[in-house]
Amino acid sequence: MSIRLENQVGPIGTDERAALIPHGLFGMVIFVIAEVMLFAGMISAFLIVKAAASAWPPLDQPRLPIEETAINSLALLASGFFLILAHRAFHRGDRDGMRRPLLLTLFLGGFFVLFQGAEWVALLGQGLTLTSSSLGSFFYLIVGAHGIHAVAALALLGVATVRLRSGWLSPGMFGAAEALWFFVVAVWPILYLVVYL
Numbered sequence: 001m002s003i004r005l006e007n008q009v010g011p012i013g014t015d016e017r018a019a020l021i022p023h024g025l026f027g028m029v030i031f032v033i034a035e036v037m038l039f040a041g042m043i044s045a046f047l048i049v050k051a052a053a054s055a056w057p058p059l060d061q062p063r064l065p066i067e068e069t070a071i072n073s074l075a076l077l078a079s080g081f082f083l084i085l086a087h088r089a090f091h092r093g094d095r096d097g098m099r100r101p102l103l104l105t106l107f108l109g110g111f112f113v114l115f116q117g118a119e120w121v122a123l124l125g126q127g128l129t130l131t132s133s134s135l136g137s138f139f140y141l142i143v144g145a146h147g148i149h150a151v152a153a154l155a156l157l158g159v160a161t162v163r164l165r166s167g168w169l170s171p172g173m174f175g176a177a178e179a180l181w182f183f184v185v186a187v188w189p190i191l192y193l194v195v196y197l
Helices: 025-052 065-091 095-125 134-166 171-196
Strands: none
Touching: 025 134, 025 171, 065 095, 065 171, 095 134, 095 171, 134 171
16 A cells, blocks of 8 residues: 655645655754754763763762663664664555554654653652752753653654554655654764763
C-alpha cells in the first residue's frame, strides 16, 4: 500500500513535493543547527568549570549512575536504528512496513525519557540539585535541555504516527520529526561521555 502525500501549499503557492528539500525538513535542519551550537556552548562551559575545579565531581555530591545510564543509552541508540528502518520503508512507500519500526522508536524513546526521569528523582533524593554544586547545575541544565528535546521529538513522532495511520503523512512532516529525533540520538553519546564519565 502506498503512502498518500499531503498536498501542502506554501505562502507563495509552491507544492511541497516539487521542492528539492521538503519545507518541514529544511526548517527543522536549520533549528537543529542552532541547537548544536546551544549544546556546544553548554558543553564548553561545563568543561571549563570542570577543569578549574579542585576536585571533580564535588566530594559531597552523589555519583552519577554511569552503568544504568549506559543501558538506557542503548535503548536510545536502538530507537535511532528503528527510525532508520521506518525511514527506508517510508521512502519505499511501504506504509505497513513502516508502522512497526516507528512504534518501536516511540516505545524505546519513551522508555529513555521515563528512565531519565526516574534517574533525576533518585539523584534529587541523594542531594544533587540545581543549587547543590556546579555539577548539579550543569547536570540538570544539559541533561534537562536534552530531555526537553527528546519529549518534543517524541511528540512529533507521535503526530507522524497518527498521520501515517490516517494516510496523510507528508515527507516534510516525517522528515522534520526524523531530523529532531536523530539529533536527540546523536547528541546523547557526547553528553554521556562528557557529563557522566
